[in-house]
Every structure is written in structure tokens, then in C-alpha cells.
Amino acid sequence: MLSLPEIEPSRRSSTAIRLIISGDLVLRFISGPESGRSVRLTEAQSEIGSGPQSGIRLRDPLVSQSHCRVIRTADRWILEDLSSRNGTFLNAKLIRRAPVGAGDEIILGSSVIRCDYHDPDIRGSRRTMTGDSEIIPSMIAHELKNYLHFMDDCVDVIYRETGADRSCETGLRSIQYAREQIDQLIETLRSGCSPLRLRSCDLKELIDEQIDLMSVSMSASQVTVDFGFPMEPAWVRIDRSKFAGVILNLLKNALESMTGPGRIEIGLTATPEEVMVWIKDDGKGMDPDTLSAMWSPLFTTRENGCGLGAFIARTVVLRHQGRIWAESMKGNGTTIHIGLPAAGDADAETIEDSGG
Amino acid sequence: MKSMLTALIQRFARDVDYLDIRLEESEDTSIAFRGKAIDTLRQSSEKGGCVRALYKGGWGFVSFNRIDPESLVANIRSAIKQSHIVGHDASCLAHVPVVEDTVVLDVRKDPRTVPLDRKMQILSDYNAMILSSSPLIPMSSVSYSDSYKHTWLATSDGSYVEQERIDLGGSLVPIAVRDGQIQMSSVGFGSSDDFGVVLNREEELKQACRDAVALLDAPKVKGGVYTVIANPTLAGVFVHEAFGHTSEGEKVYENENLARIMKLGETFGSPLLSIYDSGLDKGYRGALVYDDEGVRTQKTPLIDHGVLVGRLHTRETAGKMGEAATGSGRALNFKFAPIPRMRNTCIAAGDSSFEDMIRDVKLGVFAVDAMGGQGGEMFSFTAGRGYMIRDGKVCEMVKNVTLSGNLFVTLKKIDAVGTDFIIHDSGGGCGKGAQFPLPVSSGSPSIRIRDVVIAGD
Numbered sequence: 001m002l003s004l005p006e007i008e009p010s011r012r013s014s015t016a017i018r019l020i021i022s023g024d025l026v027l028r029f030i031s032g033p034e035s036g037r038s039v040r041l042t043e044a045q046s047e048i049g050s051g052p053q054s055g056i057r058l059r060d061p062l063v064s065q066s067h068c069r070v071i072r073t074a075d076r077w078i079l080e081d082l083s084s085r086n087g088t089f090l091n092a093k094l095i096r097r098a099p100v101g102a103g104d105e106i107i108l109g110s111s112v113i114r115c116d117y118h119d120p121d122i123r124g125s126r127r128t129m130t131g132d133s134e135i136i137p138s139m140i141a142h143e144l145k146n147y148l149h150f151m152d153d154c155v156d157v158i159y160r161e162t163g164a165d166r167s168c169e170t171g172l173r174s175i176q177y178a179r180e181q182i183d184q185l186i187e188t189l190r191s192g193c194s195p196l197r198l199r200s201c202d203l204k205e206l207i208d209e210q211i212d213l214m215s216v217s218m219s220a221s222q223v224t225v226d227f228g229f230p231m232e233p234a235w236v237r238i239d240r241s242k243f244a245g246v247i248l249n250l251l252k253n254a255l256e257s258m259t260g261p262g263r264i265e266i267g268l269t270a271t272p273e274e275v276m277v278w279i280k281d282d283g284k285g286m287d288p289d290t291l292s293a294m295w296s297p298l299f300t301t302r303e304n305g306c307g308l309g310a311f312i313a314r315t316v317v318l319r320h321q322g323r324i325w326a327e328s329m330k331g332n333g334t335t336i337h338i339g340l341p342a343a344g345d346a347d348a349e350t351i352e353d354s355g356g
Numbered sequence: 357m358k359s360m361l362t363a364l365i366q367r368f369a370r371d372v373d374y375l376d377i378r379l380e381e382s383e384d385t386s387i388a389f390r391g392k393a394i395d396t397l398r399q400s401s402e403k404g405g406c407v408r409a410l411y412k413g414g415w416g417f418v419s420f421n422r423i424d425p426e427s428l429v430a431n432i433r434s435a436i437k438q439s440h441i442v443g444h445d446a447s448c449l450a451h452v453p454v455v456e457d458t459v460v461l462d463v464r465k466d467p468r469t470v471p472l473d474r475k476m477q478i479l480s481d482y483n484a485m486i487l488s489s490s491p492l493i494p495m496s497s498v499s500y501s502d503s504y505k506h507t508w509l510a511t512s513d514g515s516y517v518e519q520e521r522i523d524l525g526g527s528l529v530p531i532a533v534r535d536g537q538i539q540m541s542s543v544g545f546g547s548s549d550d551f552g553v554v555l556n557r558e559e560e561l562k563q564a565c566r567d568a569v570a571l572l573d574a575p576k577v578k579g580g581v582y583t584v585i586a587n588p589t590l591a592g593v594f595v596h597e598a599f600g601h602t603s604e605g606e607k608v609y610e611n612e613n614l615a616r617i618m619k620l621g622e623t624f625g626s627p628l629l630s631i632y633d634s635g636l637d638k639g640y641r642g643a644l645v646y647d648d649e650g651v652r653t654q655k656t657p658l659i660d661h662g663v664l665v666g667r668l669h670t671r672e673t674a675g676k677m678g679e680a681a682t683g684s685g686r687a688l689n690f691k692f693a694p695i696p697r698m699r700n701t702c703i704a705a706g707d708s709s710f711e712d713m714i715r716d717v718k719l720g721v722f723a724v725d726a727m728g729g730q731g732g733e734m735f736s737f738t739a740g741r742g743y744m745i746r747d748g749k750v751c752e753m754v755k756n757v758t759l760s761g762n763l764f765v766t767l768k769k770i771d772a773v774g775t776d777f778i779i780h781d782s783g784g785g786c787g788k789g790a791q792f793p794l795p796v797s798s799g800s801p802s803i804r805i806r807d808v809v810i811a812g813d
Contacts, residue, residue: 050730051787061736061758062728065787083793085728085784087497087529092536094390094495107538109728110738110756 025070025077025100025115032111033059044288046070047082048108062086062109070100072292073325077101084108146252146309147178153217154178174213181241196319200343201240202233203275204268210247211266214255222261234270237343238320246316249309250279250336256302257283257334275342280335286328294326357518360425361510368432369512372411372439373447376511377432378648379405379423380690383468387475388499389483396499399472404690409435414443419691450674450681452513452651459519459645464550467502467524475500478554479526482561486530489565492572493530497540499783500526500554505689507648515650523548523641523795527783528561532568539571539755541740542725544782546641548795553781567741570753577742577754579812583720584759584805585713588778590726590739591703592798595631596786597731598763600701600798603633603658603666604788605673605684607696614733617764624664625767630704631659633668635683641781642700642797646683649694653683659767668696688791698786702799706773713772713804720745721810723757736760758811766805774801 029037039046039056048056051065058067064084071078079100081088089107090098100106106113154171211225218225254264258281265280286294286301293299295314300307310326313336317324321341328334361377369375381403388396404421409432416438418431467475479500486496502524509517525546532539541564547553586594601607608618635644635653644653649671657665669677670685673696685694714722725740742757743750778799785793 053789059730059736061730061738061760064728065792083784086540087531089538092533092538094497094531096390096395110758 025072025102025117027056027070027106028114028116030112030114032109034111041070041072041077042289044072044292049082049084058108058111060109060111063111067108079106144182146248147181150213150217151175151178153220157216157220170212171216174216177213181245196239196242198237198239198320200235200237201243203236203238203243203277203340204229204234206238206240206244207247207266207268207277210244210251213248214251217252218255218264221255221258223255223258224263226263226265228265228267230268230270232270234268234275235343236275236320236340238340239316242316243320246313246338247277247279249313250338253309254279254281254283254334254336257281257285259284270342273342274339277338277340278335280333282333285330285332285334286326287330291326291328357508358510358516360428361508362516364425364428364432365510365512368409368436371436372409372512374408374410374449374512375432375436376408376509376649377405377428378408378687378690379508381506382503382689384501384503385467385472385475386499386501387479388497389479390497391495392483392487394476397472397476402689405431406687406690406693407432407435408693409439410443410447410449411436411439412443413445413447414439414441415693416440416442417693448675449671450669450679452515452649452671452681454514455646455650455652456516457518457646459517461520461522462549463522464639465552466504466522467551468504470551475554482528482557485558485561486528486565489530489562490532490569492532492534492569493565494533495531497527497529497531500524501783502551509646509648509650511650517646517650519646521548521644524551524554525641525781525783525785525795526554528557528564530561530565530568532572534572537572539568540727541565541567541571542782544780546781546783546795546797547639548641548643549639571741571755574741574753574755576756577721577744577810577812579810581807582810583717583745584808584810585710585717585720585722585745586739586759586800586803586805587722587724588774588776588800588802589780590723590737591800591803592701592778592780593726593729594735594737594759595703595800596698596701596796596798597729597737598735599631599658599731599767600633600668600698601731601788602733602763603668604696604698605667605669605677605679608667609673609677617733618664618667620664620666622664623662624659624764625662625770627661628706628773629659629662629767629770630657631702632657632704633682633684633698633701635699637700637779637797637799640700640779640797641785641795642698644683644686644699647685647694648687649681649685651681651683651685653699656682656684668698670694670696686794688794692791695788695791697788697791697794698796700779700797700799702777702779703773703801703803705775705777705801706803708772708774708804710774710776710802713774713802714745714750715748717745717748717804721754721757721808722750723759731763733763734760735763735766756812759808760811761809766808769806769808770803771806772804774803777801 025041027039029035047054047069049065049067050058050063066082067084068081068088077100080097086109087094102117104115154174157171262282267278269276294310314324323339326336383401386396386398406419409416416435418435420431479498483496483498505521507519528543529540543557543560543564545553608615634655636655637643668684669682671681674681684696686697687694722743722745723739727738727740729737737759739757742754744752779797781797786796
């Protein structure tokens with residue numbers, strides 16, 4: 001069992017949080033009519049109640065027909081009361097909606113439930129990754145592989161179309177950019193997880209650059225890109241280099257989700273508080289199980305995938321105090337949403353603790 | 357409205373065996389506190405409708421929220437099409453009188469005339485009273501909701517019913533906590549015609565706070581078989597959950613085992629026991645003039661002096677079972693089709709005083725109020741609190757009083773029915789499938805039941 005109670009929640013590294021939720025939540029009934037029963041939550045949502053429609057049906061007369069539900073989000077479990085008659089208590093506190101995890105105690109009617117993570121999953125995760133020291137080299141290998149693929153694509157184009165000046169120019173620019181990224185990643189490999197170098201930046205411009213970088217691979221795959229950007233710059237304080245990797249990873253995932261010609265839609269809206277970006281593809285989409293696991297490290301559905309693209313993207317977004325989530329339906333494409341705190345246009349660079 | 361709906365019905369009625377259109381406008385307010393924080397403050401209004409079409413026994417149902425003639429026609433066509441796809445049998449609806457009626461509000465105090473900030477203040481005062489009542493009560497759950505509903509129903513039988521309805525209810529729950537132990541007590545109220553029921557609950561609430569704290573110290577009831585006297589509130593919940601749900605027409609129609617047991621004319625209890633479900637008790641949450649199929653509501657006897665005499669029907673369940681419709685076809689709102697539901701389910705008053713009932717009980721449990729319960733043939737209920745009965749006297753408080761047993765066995769063991777009949781309303785409502793919370797009431801006098809199994813250590 002992975003135990004993390006000694007880590008303050010606010011100081012948990014993103015990696016550690018992922019390790020926890022990569023396991024299913026297990027509810028162990030320690031008193032009440034269901035005492036001794038254990039239920040492993042594998043669904044995106046599990047309703048608990050005494051009614052026949054509840055997935056987890058309790059014989060407790062103090063439990064309402066639809067009492068509460070446990071929701072699995074991209075990065076945590078949420079316990080939500082469903083207007084139950086006798087209330088949902090988490091750690092002896094009446095709640096409406098609250099995060100829930102291992103070690104928490106839920107009281108529903110006369111049933112006391114201890115929360116735990118499903119052991120085999122956690123042990124499985126621990127075998128492969130016990131912390132940043134092991135995962136960072138994997139992350140870097142993944143990133144290096146990405147950039148090398150682009151370089152290969154670009155070099156192919158240069159060879160094939162030596163007469164086409166524009167293609168040559170784009171390809172060579174991409175090679176140069178990729179080489180710079182590889183240099184920085186190698187530096188990270190040497191110095192561990194580097195701190196964020198935050199500075200104000202127009203997110204529109206950064207996304208434009210990444211689309212340019214991907215344009216060769218996209219046109220080779222007959223994928224078109226549609227933009228929906230406002231006229232004004234969208235200022236955010238980010239580590240430009242790391243965030244470029246996020247956008248690139250997500251574009252690459254969108255591209256790889258398509259088996260033939262397709263379309264990627266990219267939109268951006270900005271409010272005084274938050275800049276929102278979404279990347280929507282019309283690729284093969286994901287079933288609920290895949291969707292709920294997509295942010296886990298080393299989770300992949302592709303034969304030659306590393307399973308780190310989405311994980312890295314999420315890690316970086318969370319380190320920027322942002323949020324990221326996905327919507328998807330099998331056969332109907334995927335949309336990734338990213339929200340970042342909006343910033344003024346000041347340009348001073350600050351270096352922040354990596355938090356991890 | 358009437359001319360539009362009746363014209364549409366006339367236009368399409370020949371394509372199906374039965375057609376109805378129900379339109380609805382509603383306004384709702386909800387307020388809830390959890391501890392010091394406001395948990396919910398919501399005012400909403402909604403407008404929508406639904407079409408039901410019956411063809412060769414198959415129903416098509418379409419609900420919508422665009423109400424213009426063009427959309428209505430499209431939705432009627434869609435419901436008819438659905439019914440033609442699923443209908444392969446014979447349609448069977450109980451015959452009911454054709455009615456044309458308009459039911460206007462007849463209320464004592466309309467909750468819509470009370471400003472939102474006033475409602476908030478009343479609830480906030482109750483909440484503050486709970487939280488300042490004892491250091492052992494750090495939590496509370498205080499909730500209130502009201503709704504106004506205006507419906508128009510036109511059927512291909514020629515009925516047209518326009519109705520206005522008010523419903524309101526709430527509960528005030530002090531939550532006492534000590535060493536991880538949680539105990540609560542509650543004050544509930546509700547009405548279909550009077551905001552006044554929300555007011556002047558202070559004394560009851562003080563008592564509920566005292567009860568919640570006292571439950572922390574009360575010993576758990578010792579498990580065993582006891583003579584139980586259930587107070588009117590608990591007996592009302594029992595009759596609703598255990599017997600009322602079992603009396604819903606489709607339950608009996610669809611379950612052969614239950615149908616074999618629930619034969620009209622069979623004896624289900626002593627001659628002391630009479631149970632009914634009524635929409636006629638004005639002012640209570642279960643009061644209703646017409647159901648959502650346009651059938652006039654009534655007082656439906658279910659058990660008369662121990663003998664099973666009726667059950668709760670929609671027109672369809674009544675038709676299929678060869679019985680009369682009872683005005684029990686209710687839908688939560690326009691998004692749902694009517695199904696058999698309760699209104700105000702009661703055990704009728706008897707002739708025993710409480711003193712008569714308790715006098716010769718050597719050892720028993722006086723079970724008071726209800727925390728919750730599960731009905732059906734095998735039932736289980738937890739009382740809000742209990743008191744041991746020793747040698748004919750109410751003695752110490754006990755907690756965790758859960759009564760369980762077989763409904764039909766237990767009904768026969770009711771051997772005394774009190775004179776202290778009351779109808780009880782509270783917040784929330786009745787849930788069946790996805791249709792929750794439907795306003796209902798329950799009523800009963802105190803009842804004495806022999807040989808009840810009470811779970812315990």
C-alpha cells in the first residue's frame with residue numbers, strides 16, 4: 001500500500017498524486033448492515049443507495065434510495081451527496097461534495113465505510129515508478145522521441161522536395177527548433193526536474209508556433225487545422241519551453257488518434273481570470289475506461305506509444321496552477337481543455353519552485 | 357390553450373388508440389444550509405410539456421420544452437411513430453368519466469408572496485438556533501423548498517383539465533457529534549396550501565436538539581423480539597414504505613408472486629386495521645384534485661377492517677387488472693409519464709388510547725419518529741429514537757432502534773390501533789425510479805405490534 005499521509009496535500013508532487021489515483025478506490029464497510037463487504041469502484045461514477053437503480057445497493061434503512069455517488073475525475077475521486085435524507089458524512093463532517101481518498105471515513109446512515117486504494121494497482125504502479133527520480137528519464141526519453149520523429153519527417157520532406165523552397169524552409173526551421181528542445185531536455189536530465197521559468201507570453205503566438213512545427217506531419221496525414229482565436233493577445237505567465245511541449249504533445253496525440261484524413265479544431269478564449277484553450281479532434285475517441293486512465297503515466301493504447309504525452313502535459317499544466325481535462329466518446333473524437341490563470345503583460349521573468 | 361390542445365388532439369387522435377398532451381409551467385425555490393454555510397439558494401422556473409400516444413398496447417412518450425404549434429405537431433407525430441413501432445398487442449385503459457375542469461389555487465398563504473430574503477432569514481434563524489444550542493451540535497442540515505405548478509392536460513377521451521398546485525416542505529436537522537459518533541433528530545413540515553407551517557417551529561426544534569444530544573449518551577437497544585408501540589410518525593412511514601409501495605398497481609401486475617399474495621378479498625390483518633390512500637386531505641402535501649391522467653382523485657380504501665380491498669392505479673394498470681382507476685397516475689413533472697403513486701397514505705384511527713396500549717406491555721420498545729426505512733415485502737425501518745417500555749411504563753431512551761420483518765406477517769401482528777391519529781408532512785418526498793421527490797403525506801395513530809424483531813448487539 002502506498003502511504004502518503006505524511007505529505008501535506010498542497011506539497012504533494014503531481015507525480016505522487018497520479019500514482020495514488022492510478023488505483024481504483026475500494027470502499028470497505030466496517031460497520032452497519034453491510035459490515036465486512038468491500039466494493040471496488042471501477043466506473044467513472046458509482047451511485048450508492050438503497051434503491052434498485054443504485055450500482056452499490058445497501059440494505060441500510062437509513063440510506064436513501066439514491067444517497068450519494070463517487071465520481072472519478074481525471075485526477076481525483078469526488079464524493080457527492082444526492083440530497084439524501086440523512087446526509088453524507090466524510091470524516092465526521094456533513095458534506096455536499098468533497099474530494100475523497102485513501103484513509104477517509106464515510107458515514108452513510110448506520111454504515112461506516114473506510115476508503116482505500118485497490119492494492120494490486122498501486123503495487124503495479126510502484127514496481128515501475130516510485131517517484132520523480134525514475135520517471136524523469138522516461139519523460140525525457142519520450143520527449144526526445146517526439147522531437148526526433150519530427151526531425152525525421154522534416155528531413156524526409158527536404159530530400160523529397162528539394163525544389164520546394166517553402167517546404168525546405170519550414171522543415172529546416174523545425175529541425176532547428178527540435179534540436180534546441182533536445183538540448184534543454186538533456187540539461188533537465190542532468191539537473192533533475194527543473195524549476196519553471198515563468199514569463200508573460202501570448203499563448204496564441206505559442207500555439208501558432210507549435211502548429212507550424214506540426215504542419216509538415218499534419219499535411220502528410222491529410223489533417224487540416226481550424227483556429228478560433230480572438231484578435232487580442234492572450235497573456236499568461238508560463239515557462240514557454242515547457243508549455244510548448246504541452247501543446248505539441250496534445251497536437252501529436254490528436255493527430256495520432258486519426259486513422260485517415262481528419263480535422264483538428266483549436267480554440268482559445270480569454271477572460272480577465274483565465275485563458276482557456278481547447279484542442280478538438282475528430283479521431284477515434286475513447287471509451288470511459290480509457291478516458292479515466294488517460295492521464296496516468298505509462299498508460300497508452302498505441303503499440304509503440306510511451307504513455308507519457310498526456311501525463312507530461314497534465315503535470316506541466318498543474319505546475320502552472322492550471323487545469324486540464326478531457327471529453328471524449330468512442331468514435332466521436334476527443335476534446336482536451338486547458339485553463340491557465342490569465343496574466344498582465346509584464347515581462348519580468350521569475351523562477352518558481354518546481355513543487356515537485 | 358384549450359382550443360389549441362383540443363384541436364391538436366382531434367387532428368391526431370384517429371392515428372392511435374389514445375393520446376394526451378400535458379403542458380406545465382413551474383416556479384421553484386430551494387434554500388439549504390449545511391452548518392453555517394448556505395448550501396443551496398435557487399429560484400428557477402421551467403416550462404415544458406409531453407405527449408403520450410398509445411397504439412396497440414405500446415406507448416410513445418415525448419417530452420419537450422418548446423411549446424409552439426409547430427413543435428407540438430412534430431412531437432405528437434414523434435410520439436405516435438414510437439407507439440406504432442412498439443405496439444403489437446391490445447390497448448387497455450380503464451374507462452374514466454370525461455371531465456372539463458379548471459382547478460384554481462385555494463391557499464391560505466402562498467409561498468410566492470413571501471420574499472426570498474424573508475424565507476432565507478427564517479431558515480437562517482432556525483439554523484443559528486441549532487448551532488448555538490449545544491457545543492455537541494457542530495453541524496446542521498436545514499432545508500426548505502417550495503413549488504408552484506400550473507398544468508394543462510387534454511386527452512383523446514375528451515377530457516381537459518387545467519390545474520394550479522402549490523407544494524412546500526422542509527426539515528431542520530441538528531447533528532450531534534462526539535468521539536466520531538453522529539446522532540441526529542429532525543423537525544419536518546410541509547403543506548400544499550400554507551406557508552404558515554414553516555413558522556413557529558422553535559419549541560419543536562429545541563426538543564430535537566435535546567434529543568440529538570441525549571442520543572449520544574443513550575445506550576443501544578438490545579437486539580431481540582419485542583412488543584413495539586410505534587408513534588404516529590413512525591407508523592405513517594411504515595404504512596407508506598412497506599404497504600403503500602406494495603399496493604402500487606404495476607408492482608402487483610408485473611410480479612406473479614405478489615399478485616398471488618395481494619388478492620382482493622384476502623385477510624391481511626385484524627379487524628382493527630384499515631388502510632387507505634387519499635388525495636382529498638386538503639392542505640397536506642399529498643392532496644390532489646386530478647392526477648396527471650385527468651382522473652379525479654379519491655379516497656382509495658386499501659385494507660378495510662383487515663381485508664384487502666384495493667390498490668393504486670393508473671388507467672393502464674387498472675384496465676389490465678380489470679379494476680377501477682383511482683386517480684393515482686402521477687408524474688413528477690412534464691419529463692415523465694404518470695405511474696401509480698401514493699398521495700396521503702394512512703392507517704385509519706382506532707379506538708385504543710395510548711394508556712390502553714402500553715398498560716399490559718411487560719417489556720417492549722416505544723419507537724418514535726423515523727430516520728428512514730426500506731419497504732416492500734421484507735421491510736426495515738429505523739426509528740428516530742426509542743424508549744424501553746417496562747411494566748407498562750415508558751422508561752429510558754435507547755438508540756439504533758431498527759425494526760425489520762415480513763410485511764404480511766407484521767400487518768397481522770398489529771393488535772391495537774390508537775385514537776391519536778395525525779397526518780405527517782416533511783421535506784423531500786417519495787422516490788420511485790427517477791421520479792423524486794414527489795409530494796406525499798402519510799398518517800397514522802400510534803399502533804402496537806407484537807413480536808417485532810429489533811436488530812441490535
